[in-house]
Amino acid sequence: KAGVTQTPRYLIKTRGQQVTLSCSPISGHRSVSWYQQTPGQGLQFLFEYFSETQRNKGNFPGRFSGRQFSNSRSEMNVSTLELGDSALYLCASSLLLGLMDNEQFFGPGTRLTVL
Amino acid sequence: ELKVEQNPLFLSMQEGKNYTIYCNYSTTSDRLYWYRQDPGKSLESLFVLLSNGAVKQEGRLMASLDTKARLSTLHITAAVHDLSATYFCASPGDFGNEKLTFGTGTRLTIIP
Numbered sequence: 001k002a003g004v005t006q007t008p009r010y011l012i013k014t015r016g017q018q019v020t021l022s023c024s025p026i027s028g029h030r031s032v033s034w035y036q037q038t039p040g041q042g043l044q045f046l047f048e049y050f051s052e053t054q055r056n057k058g059n060f061p062g063r064f065s066g067r068q069f070s071n072s073r074s075e076m077n078v079s080t081l082e083l084g085d086s087a088l089y090l091c092a093s094s095l096l097l098g099l100m101d102n103e104q105f106f107g108p109g110t111r112l113t114v115l
Numbered sequence: 116e117l118k119v120e121q122n123p124l125f126l127s128m129q130e131g132k133n134y135t136i137y138c139n140y141s142t143t144s145d146r147l148y149w150y151r152q153d154p155g156k157s158l159e160s161l162f163v164l165l166s167n168g169a170v171k172q173e174g175r176l177m178a179s180l181d182t183k184a185r186l187s188t189l190h191i192t193a194a195v196h197d198l199s200a201t202y203f204c205a206s207p208g209d210f211g212n213e214k215l216t217f218g219t220g221t222r223l224t225i226i227p
Contacts, residue, residue: 035215035217042219043203043205043215043217044217045214045215048214056212090158092215094213102207103148103160103163104148104160104213104215106150106157106159106160108156108157
């Protein structure tokens with residue numbers, strides 16, 4: 001069974017640009033969450049999607065947005081990039097929202113560098 | 116606001132020794148997750164603890180959960196070099212809220 005895939009794996013952008021990251025969950029998983037990991041702030045929750053609906057949102061500015069498609073694939077977009085957006089962006093998928101054993105499986109991440 | 120606190124942040128230990136990583140959390144959730152991360156890599160799921168008193172073991176690692184104390188522990192027995200990594204605990208919100216709040220991580224270095 002294929003795991004969570006994320007594209008691209010590495011990305012270099014300059015300040016002010018925008019970026020779109022993509023995540024394909026494990027087949028059959030309907031819930032997708034996004035996390036940002038930085039050395040200073042650690043792992044922080046960005047969004048959670050289920051059936052194309054955003055269920056939860058973390059404390060990030062409006063420059064960070066996302067969506068989920070009918071096939072459960074998800075994208076996140078960051079506009080007007082800032083240096084502080086440099087991070088590892090991790091996507092996680094889980095089978096169904098609200099199950100007790102709702103283990104989240106993480107993809108390999110996209111490492112974004114903003115110059 | 117949910118808080119998850121891990122200690123220690125850094126742990127350097129010799130091969131063959133035992134040690135415990137502690138994870139305190141502030142939600143009323145009955146679930147707690149442990150993950151491992153190698154440098155430059157993603158998160159690998161280690162344990163899913165689903166109820167008070169849950170104990171799970173895999174090789175030299177054993178995790179437990181005390182929901183009354185809101186405490187989880189990850190115990191390392193007879194450490195080997197391959198266990199060098201950063202370990203995170205994570206707590207979801209209340210039932211139905213799958214947002215994970217992660218601890219700060221414990222960077223474990225096993226010295227031969």
